[in-house]
Amino acid sequence: MKLHDENLEQILLGGLFRKSDEILHIELQPEDFYYPVHADIFAKMQALIAEKRSFIVADFTLWAKGKRPDWELYFAEEAEPTGYLQELVDCTLTPDIPHIAAQIKEFARRRTVYAAVKEAEVLLETRPAAEVMTLLQDCLSGSSVVEGIRSAQEVCQDIVISLDKPADCHQTGLAYLDQAMGGGLYAGFTYGFCGAEKSGKTTLAHTISYNLDCPHLYVALEMGSEQIETRNLARDTQINSLKFLDRPKEVKDALANHRVNRQTYYYDAPGQSVDEIMTRVASAVLRYNIKGFIVDYWQLVAGQQKGETEERHLREVAQKFANFARKHGVWCILMAQMNKDGQLFGGNGLKKACDQLYMIHGCGEYSEHGRWLQLDASRYTFRGNVGSDENPCLFLNTKQGPFFHE
Numbered sequence: 001m002k003l004h005d006e007n008l009e010q011i012l013l014g015g016l017f018r019k020s021d022e023i024l025h026i027e028l029q030p031e032d033f034y035y036p037v038h039a040d041i042f043a044k045m046q047a048l049i050a051e052k053r054s055f056i057v058a059d060f061t062l063w064a065k066g067k068r069p070d071w072e073l074y075f076a077e078e079a080e081p082t083g084y085l086q087e088l089v090d091c092t093l094t095p096d097i098p099h100i101a102a103q104i105k106e107f108a109r110r111r112t113v114y115a116a117v118k119e120a121e122v123l124l125e126t127r128p129a130a131e132v133m134t135l136l137q138d139c140l141s142g143s144s145v146v147e148g149i150r151s152a153q154e155v156c157q158d159i160v161i162s163l164d165k166p167a168d169c170h171q172t173g174l175a176y177l178d179q180a181m182g183g184g185l186y187a188g189f190t191y192g193f194c195g196a197e198k199s200g201k202t203t204l205a206h207t208i209s210y211n212l213d214c215p216h217l218y219v220a221l222e223m224g225s226e227q228i229e230t231r232n233l234a235r236d237t238q239i240n241s242l243k244f245l246d247r248p249k250e251v252k253d254a255l256a257n258h259r260v261n262r263q264t265y266y267y268d269a270p271g272q273s274v275d276e277i278m279t280r281v282a283s284a285v286l287r288y289n290i291k292g293f294i295v296d297y298w299q300l301v302a303g304q305q306k307g308e309t310e311e312r313h314l315r316e317v318a319q320k321f322a323n324f325a326r327k328h329g330v331w332c333i334l335m336a337q338m339n340k341d342g343q344l345f346g347g348n349g350l351k352k353a354c355d356q357l358y359m360i361h362g363c364g365e366y367s368e369h370g371r372w373l374q375l376d377a378s379r380y381t382f383r384g385n386v387g388s389d390e391n392p393c394l395f396l397n398t399k400q401g402p403f404f405h406e
């Protein structure tokens, strides 16, 4: 019976050297490799991804030289660890990494079952069957619970370690909103903002983006990146974005030496599905070290399957974004459109996916410019609104920009 495959392990590692970000999409652990040398290389890859989000074979040179004594059983006398790493890179075609990872995982599971059965066979010579059965069950269930499960003690340790790091929280630049969020946008959390047509969803989205002090991705499904950036440039130059349409010389002159310091990356995504968008967001996490992403807006994410209701599709979209944010340790903002009667289509799905869900409302006497935010649901703070109908927390500046200010 085949319990391991050296070549598969080599192909996988070689493939990862060439496409390091794929490591984020496979569910393998170093102990799933049969050959200790491969387990070590994979563990080093995981460490480098956590530390600097990518790696190349050159990152392993010094480290591999030091590993020579540990690996000497694997290598022929004259072979060198660094030469072996290069061989891994060179000998591989372009592998289907998730498929190969699944095969390696299958071998790891087989070895666990095989070892348990062998042990049971020996024990049965001397022990009662019931006892051996319990041992066998413990052994096998032990192997299946390892992946992705932590004890309370392990979780506690991870919390204690994380306390040494500064909080991964980024201010929106809107003080009342930051306060309601408990400081700002937190890594791993998803925030929903719903508003009726023309309530200012896009303006709120690009105002937050403009104010943020961290790299982030703006996923533009409705207005394009140039339209949005025009509003920001209009704000910078204290004019109205409509002026750009006339193309007057003074606008061009004002922008001639203009330097943009914002850390916004744009992805124009009209008609894209949630999976297509997440692939780009994942690349932006690796390439640009983005701390979060803004989706403008949720109901425009395409990909509804035949026979699937729109509500179910939207629920899955929201949940996939939220899961992605949690898994990759980035925040996510989902802008959403409310119907005229104040209802949110597919709204329950959004509510379930979000850690906080805000409704954007106009204010009675300030209805043209004033807005307040109703905190419709929150998983991690007390529920308290930001402003009220009589007391706007945001004002829409339509002379310059437009943009929101407090």
Ligand SMILES: Nc1ncnc2c1ncn2[C@@H]1O[C@H](COP(=O)(O)OP(=O)(O)OP(=O)(O)O)[C@@H](O)[C@H]1O
Pocket: 195, 196, 197, 198, 199, 200, 201, 202, 203, 204, 222, 240, 241, 242, 396, 398, 399, 401, 402
């Ligand atoms: N250049 C501008 N000058 C003045 N007001 C503007 C300008 N651009 C947009 N507005 C107004 O600002 C408000 C907010 O616009 P915004 O595009 O943010 O709304 P929205 O809720 O995203 O709209 P939609 O329903 O189209 O998604 C709207 O009332 C809009 O008419």
